Amino acid sequence: MARPYRSVLYIPAANARAMEKAQTLPADAIIFDLEDAVSPTEKRAARDHLAAALQNDYGERARIVRINALATEWGQDDARFCAALPAGQVDAVLLPKVDGPADLDALADLLPGLPLWAMMETPLGMLNAAQIAAHPRLQGMVMGTNDLAKELNSRFRADRLPMMAGLGLCLLAAKAHGTVIVDGVFNAFKDDEGLNAECQQGRDMGFDGKTLIHPAQLAIANQAFAPTEAEIDLARRQIDAFDQAVAAGKGVAVVDGKIVENLHVDTARKTLDRAQAIAGMTG
Ligand SMILES: CC(C)(COP(=O)(O)OP(=O)(O)OC[C@H]1O[C@@H](n2cnc3c(N)ncnc32)[C@H](O)[C@@H]1OP(=O)(O)O)[C@@H](O)C(=O)NCCC(=O)NCCSC(=O)C[C@H](O)C(=O)O
Numbered sequence: 234m235a236r237p238y239r240s241v242l243y244i245p246a247a248n249a250r251a252m253e254k255a256q257t258l259p260a261d262a263i264i265f266d267l268e269d270a271v272s273p274t275e276k277r278a279a280r281d282h283l284a285a286a287l288q289n290d291y292g293e294r295a296r297i298v299r300i301n302a303l304a305t306e307w308g309q310d311d312a313r314f315c316a317a318l319p320a321g322q323v324d325a326v327l328l329p330k331v332d333g334p335a336d337l338d339a340l341a342d343l344l345p346g347l348p349l350w351a352m353m354e355t356p357l358g359m360l361n362a363a364q365i366a367a368h369p370r371l372q373g374m375v376m377g378t379n380d381l382a383k384e385l386n387s388r389f390r391a392d393r394l395p396m397m398a399g400l401g402l403c404l405l406a407a408k409a410h411g412t413v414i415v416d417g418v419f420n421a422f423k424d425d426e427g428l429n430a431e432c433q434q435g436r437d438m439g440f441d442g443k444t445l446i447h448p449a450q451l452a453i454a455n456q457a458f459a460p461t462e463a464e465i466d467l468a469r470r471q472i473d474a475f476d477q478a479v480a481a482g483k484g485v486a487v488v489d490g491k492i493v494e495n496l497h498v499d500t501a502r503k504t505l506d507r508a509q510a511i512a513g514m515t516g
């Protein structure tokens with residue numbers, strides 16, 4: 234992972250003040266939203282606000298624009314807007330409600346050169362996750378757990394049991410194809426304890442980070458998806474112990490009473506790489 238995606242903050246593109254504020258917020262990535270956070274009457278003005286905001290300096294933060302689905306009355310214009318942006322102003326374009334690779338083909342034709350991300354939030358999207366993740370232009374997947382709950386008619390539960398099949402399918406697909414994948418939003422933005430629990434669950438499952446809706450959620454996600462001091466220390470000790478074992482002609486080391494093989498060393502190196510990438514961020 235070249236850059237961290239611990240915290241991925243949605244900002245309604247109609248909200249000029251929030252887009253300005255984001256230049257100083259400790260988010261690893263920003264999703265400038267032209268879709269659900271923008272009312273139909275504001276769609277056109279939101280593009281103008283976004284064009285102005287994209288001239289800001291967002292530093293190391295990844296800049297992702299979420300457009301409306303191409304079948305909507307705004308989608309094609311949103312895609313043309315993105316295609317016309319000066320080179321280097323956005324890092325990726327996020328397509329909502331992706332059902333299958335054909336949706337990405339249609340957007341790819343309109344956006345030569347720009348990396349694509351996919352919202353994973355429909356039942357067909359879950360079932361086609363592997364083909365979506367394999368798309369040659371796809372670089373990231375974002376769980377849309379609100380839309381998925383709506384489509385499934387499932388209830389929101391703290392353990393997210395009704396979501397698990399979908400989350401698991403998308404995770405498997407992303408990992409199989411080396412794609413970034415970030416978890417869905419936690420709607421109760423004043424409930425820090427609930428957010429932390431959901432972040433920890435997402436981290437345990439293997440997500441790279443979490444999408445967020447309010448700046449107050451950033452610190453919790455940044456901490457939850459970063460390696461802990463104990464994990465960094467263990468990674469260093471595993472690498473050292475394994476190097477010593479190899480020098481002594483062995484293929485296995487023991488650290489803290491647990492075996493360390495080359496696969497554990499791969500994980501340890503990734504942990505250190507991730508910590509280093511995070512150190513390069515502002516938050
Ligand atoms: C949820 C909110 C509507 C709350 O807004 P507000 O009441 O204005 O919050 P505060 O007064 O507490 O704001 C304090 C300051 O923080 C700034 N702010 C607020 N939100 C953001 C933000 N997202 N990014 C950057 N800055 C933000 C305010 O401007 C205040 O600043 P200051 O003036 O300096 O005091 C609001 O947070 C909001 O609109 N959030 C985003 C909602 C959104 O994007 N929704 C769509 C994405 S979720 C989704 O669709 C997921 C998926 O598709 C699915 O299906 O699950």
Ligand SMILES: [Mg+2]
Pocket residue numbers: 269329352354377379380
């Ligand atoms: Mg959605």
